[in-house]
Amino acid sequence: MHRHDAVVIGGGIIGLVTAWRAGQRGLRTAVADPEPGGGAAQVAAGMLAPVTEVQYGEQALLELNLAAARRYPSFVAELEETTGLDLGYRTCGTLAVALDADDRAQLRELHAFQQSLGLASEWLGGRECRRLEPMLAPGVHGGLRVDGDHQIDPRRLAAALVRACELSGVEFRRSRVARVEVAGDRAHGVVLEDGTRIAAGQVVLAAGSLSARIEGLPARALPPVRPVKGQVLRLRVPPAYAPFLSRTVRAVVRGGHVYLVPRENGELVVGATSEEMGWDTTVTAGGVYELLRDAHELLPGITELPLTATQAGLRPGTPDNAPLLGRGALDGLVLATGHHRNGVLLTPLTGDVMAEVLTGSAVPAQAEPFSPDRFALQEQQA
Amino acid sequence: MHRHDAVVIGGGIIGLVTAWRAGQRGLRTAVADPEPGGGAAQVAAGMLAPVTEVQYGEQALLELNLAAARRYPSFVAELEETTGLDLGYRTCGTLAVALDADDRAQLRELHAFQQSLGLASEWLGGRECRRLEPMLAPGVHGGLRVDGDHQIDPRRLAAALVRACELSGVEFRRSRVARVEVAGDRAHGVVLEDGTRIAAGQVVLAAGSLSARIEGLPARALPPVRPVKGQVLRLRVPPAYAPFLSRTVRAVVRGGHVYLVPRENGELVVGATSEEMGWDTTVTAGGVYELLRDAHELLPGITELPLTATQAGLRPGTPDNAPLLGRGALDGLVLATGHHRNGVLLTPLTGDVMAEVLTGSAVPAQAEPFSPDRFALQEQQA
Numbered sequence: 134m135h136r137h138d139a140v141v142i143g144g145g146i147i148g149l150v151t152a153w154r155a156g157q158r159g160l161r162t163a164v165a166d167p168e169p170g171g172g173a174a175q176v177a178a179g180m181l182a183p184v185t186e187v188q189y190g191e192q193a194l195l196e197l198n199l200a201a202a203r204r205y206p207s208f209v210a211e212l213e214e215t216t217g218l219d220l221g222y223r224t225c226g227t228l229a230v231a232l233d234a235d236d237r238a239q240l241r242e243l244h245a246f247q248q249s250l251g252l253a254s255e256w257l258g259g260r261e262c263r264r265l266e267p268m269l270a271p272g273v274h275g276g277l278r279v280d281g282d283h284q285i286d287p288r289r290l291a292a293a294l295v296r297a298c299e300l301s302g303v304e305f306r307r308s309r310v311a312r313v314e315v316a317g318d319r320a321h322g323v324v325l326e327d328g329t330r331i332a333a334g335q336v337v338l339a340a341g342s343l344s345a346r347i348e349g350l351p352a353r354a355l356p357p358v359r360p361v362k363g364q365v366l367r368l369r370v371p372p373a374y375a376p377f378l379s380r381t382v383r384a385v386v387r388g389g390h391v392y393l394v395p396r397e398n399g400e401l402v403v404g405a406t407s408e409e410m411g412w413d414t415t416v417t418a419g420g421v422y423e424l425l426r427d428a429h430e431l432l433p434g435i436t437e438l439p440l441t442a443t444q445a446g447l448r449p450g451t452p453d454n455a456p457l458l459g460r461g462a463l464d465g466l467v468l469a470t471g472h473h474r475n476g477v478l479l480t481p482l483t484g485d486v487m488a489e490v491l492t493g494s495a496v497p498a499q500a501e502p503f504s505p506d507r508f509a510l511q512e513q514q515a
Numbered sequence: 516m517h518r519h520d521a522v523v524i525g526g527g528i529i530g531l532v533t534a535w536r537a538g539q540r541g542l543r544t545a546v547a548d549p550e551p552g553g554g555a556a557q558v559a560a561g562m563l564a565p566v567t568e569v570q571y572g573e574q575a576l577l578e579l580n581l582a583a584a585r586r587y588p589s590f591v592a593e594l595e596e597t598t599g600l601d602l603g604y605r606t607c608g609t610l611a612v613a614l615d616a617d618d619r620a621q622l623r624e625l626h627a628f629q630q631s632l633g634l635a636s637e638w639l640g641g642r643e644c645r646r647l648e649p650m651l652a653p654g655v656h657g658g659l660r661v662d663g664d665h666q667i668d669p670r671r672l673a674a675a676l677v678r679a680c681e682l683s684g685v686e687f688r689r690s691r692v693a694r695v696e697v698a699g700d701r702a703h704g705v706v707l708e709d710g711t712r713i714a715a716g717q718v719v720l721a722a723g724s725l726s727a728r729i730e731g732l733p734a735r736a737l738p739p740v741r742p743v744k745g746q747v748l749r750l751r752v753p754p755a756y757a758p759f760l761s762r763t764v765r766a767v768v769r770g771g772h773v774y775l776v777p778r779e780n781g782e783l784v785v786g787a788t789s790e791e792m793g794w795d796t797t798v799t800a801g802g803v804y805e806l807l808r809d810a811h812e813l814l815p816g817i818t819e820l821p822l823t824a825t826q827a828g829l830r831p832g833t834p835d836n837a838p839l840l841g842r843g844a845l846d847g848l849v850l851a852t853g854h855h856r857n858g859v860l861l862t863p864l865t866g867d868v869m870a871e872v873l874t875g876s877a878v879p880a881q882a883e884p885f886s887p888d889r890f891a892l893q894e895q896q897a
Contacts, residue, residue: 368800418750419818422807429804436801440825 137161139467139491140323140333142310142347145172146287147469147476148339149294150484155491156301163304163331165323170295172341173476174287176365176446178394178402180381181205181478182282184252185227187243193502194455195250198475200499201482202281208481209285216296221286221396225380230262230269230276232430236385237275244277254279266378268434284381284394287477294480306331310340312349313466320350320465335491337467342412342447344470354463357508358471360412360447364420365404366428367442368435375399377434384431391427393435401438403428407448414445448473457505458486459496467491468505519543521849521873522705522715524692524729527554528669529851529858530721531676532866537873538683545686545713547705552677554723555858556669558747558828560776560784562763563587563860564664566634567609569625575884576837577632580857582881583864584663590863591667598678603668603778607762612644612651612658614812618767619657626659636661648760650816666763666776669859676862688713692722694731695848702732702847717873719849724794724829726852736845739890740853742794742829746802747786748810749824750817757781759816766813773809775817783820785810789830796827830855839887840868841878849873850887 139155141148144166155162166172180186183198209222231237247254255278262276263269298305308325313336315321322332338344342360370377376395383392394402406420421443428435451457451471456479461468469487472479486500496504521537523530526548537544548554562568565580591604613619629636637660644658645651680687690707695718697703704714720726724742752759758777765774776784788802803825810817833839833853838861843850851869854861868882878886 366800415821416823417818418748418807418811418820418822421803421822422811422818425800425804425807429800436799436804438800439797440800440803441798443822443825 137163137331137333139335139337140165140331141337141339142323143172143338143340143343144169144305145339145341146174146291146294146480147341147472147483148337149291149298150480151337151339151469151487152303153294153297153301154484154488156298156303158488158492160491163306163333164298165306165308165310165325165331167307167309169305169307170291173446173448174291176363176444177287177477178365178392178404179285179287179290179477180227180282180392180394181284182227182279182381183478184247184254184279185229185277185282185383186474187247187250187252189246191454197482197499197503198478201478204481204485205283212293212297215300216293218293218296219289220293221289222283223285223397224283226278226280227282227381227383228262228265228276228278230273230382230384230431232270232272232274232384232386239385240275240277253281266380266382268377268432269382270431270433273431282381285477286396290477290480310347313347315349315351315463318464320463335465335467337469337487337491338461339469341470342449344449350466351463353509354461354466356457356468356470356505357452358449358457359409361450361473362408362410362413362445362447363405364416364424364443364445365402366421366424366440367444368401368403368438369441370395370399370401370438374434374437377401377438382431384427386427386430389423389427391424391431393428393432412447414447416443416445420445448476452508456483456503458483458500458503459490459505461505462509519545519713519715521717521719522547522713523719523721524705525554525720525722525725526551526687527721527723528556528673528676528862529723529854529865530719531673531680532862533719533721533851533869534685535676535679535683536866536870538680538685540870540874542873545688545715546680547688547690547692547707547713549689549691551687551689552673555828555830556673558745558826559669559859560747560774560786561667561669561672561859562609562664562774562776563666564609564661564763565860566629566636566661567611567659567664567765568856569629569632569634571628573836579864579881579885580860583861586863586867587665594675594679597682598675600675600678601671602675603671604665605667605779606665608660608662609664609763609765610644610647610658610660612655612764612766612813614652614654614656614766614768621767622657622659635663648762648764650759650814651764652813652815655813664763667859668778672859672862692729695729697731697733697845700846702845717847717849719851719869719873720843721851723852724831726831732848733845735891736843736848738839738850738852738887739834740831740839741791743832743855744790744792744795744827744829745787746798746806746825746827747784748803748806748822749826750783750785750820751823752777752781752783752820756816756819759783759820764813768809768812771805771809773806773813775810775814794829796829798825798827802827830858834890838865838885840865840882840885841872841887843887844891
């Protein structure tokens, strides 16, 4: 049995950034995960798109997302310098386009909403869109240019965070957590599937879509997190077709979102479905068909590109689509989960917030609206 | 250096059946292939469909294909008994359906052609089609029921042929052939990539789509074989949806052929594109998209099925779509290649023909029209 200051359940990018920052602050930290660096980051496209993805009624989340986007360059610089690894951070901007009149109206509304919030985006006609991205279909009738919405390669991010953890003395326990140890209304550590106990002053629940499945916690301490399935495709752009796209291109097609994220290395990630299917990571004929159909309508030239992988991952969804950051409903329990569509974007900020929480400081003001107790309060009021 | 009676270049199903039969006749036989049992059989759907696939102007091939289909049951019985392996031979029949008026007219014509040839097939209305296969789309307006067109699992066939070869004393050389050794206007054996020489009285060229790429042969002895790319998908039918289909279902959709072959084990193979792309086995976004689109139009329920694999293989195409069976344009050279779409169907008969040829007998009458010299003769006449 080992004594730690903090044990982090889950070695995805959220758990890793938490452990890295805790380790930097001098906390004896362990991460429990059968495959550190795995999880949803292996599937995610890595868009950093607070402006393109802004939603009505989510202004608090927008503030957090914008702060996260501003935090990104210095975070990338620090992590790249620490590890010597390239994260594939690409300040390429985003173009959101519309194919039919309905899509165009929806995009126009998004533009007006962005303007009302003071967000930078520019309306372009179809021809201007094709001047930026010549592979776009003739049917593209307009679009929104958002030069501040960028991308990172989440697989590289995950690998670099594993390395950074190692460099700051974080211990990895490559096993699943069987349960959280709770006694006297307090979390005292975790028990791994192999029976090993890890005692810790604080237990961080950062298990993504699995966060509500952890054994040992009382019901009131379980976060309201559910899996939201996303299927993605990976295409390769052969040199003859390069660059194919020079920025992220996205659209609403028949009500579904499709996006194409071009990496520097020639990979083109096409995503993503959004399905409420429980803990199911099956790639289905229908999911792949819809992505290819919509992407093909947007960019007919994808026909020639090799399809190198099909995948499904699980986003940790919450009732208000915002993360759970801060102390849980049990002493010694800290939550860093429920990041839903914004896990990659919110990784740097989550690390900052967790460093404060784990060292006993107050939760930073910008994270206050995302306290895990907001749902408990709603329940009491209801 | 080893002395063999026959060395077979290529350990796909055609090379294997040739070697097995040669071994059974007492010939000292070797097969050279880096991966015996590999090749196009790993991708092929395994339809045994001479009646559904009959083409105008290919009556000679039809006779061969029909003979091959008749030969199948005894061949399967023998190979299963020899090896103890199950080949997945399924006498399930085939239903070819039409979605729009053009497809329907084309299918009606096929029916008339089949009837003129005395082939057994039955015209069904849309409702009758759906009674047989309830998953068919409401848009299916008619179809042809062909109860004599069956299927086999080509991967199991390949594995069983490897085993049968081993049991009959065939030697496997797991290496690529660098070149055929030719001296005094006669093939004397092969040289492997590792430099090993295999001397043999007869050299059988059974290298599928690679048959025209073999080094060492004079130009006149190279077969007119080209690769015809086929992309296929593999879906899985979960128990809740089983059986999904109870026979092979196929259709012409917008001029392209699509077929769905349901295996006993719950696999559903969807094929196939037909592309002239050279030696390219890339799975492309466009190939997968078209297969899913057409299959979805035929059977909307595939949406829910897991997509477990995407693949591409190369058919060995010839100018007349028929195989090259018999002695080549060089003493000591025998050809068993160019089976194009019919490799699986023609495997048993090819074995029979090769056994005769390799033991010095006359080519069986039914194989005479498929002598490799038919193209040489055409050239001389031209």
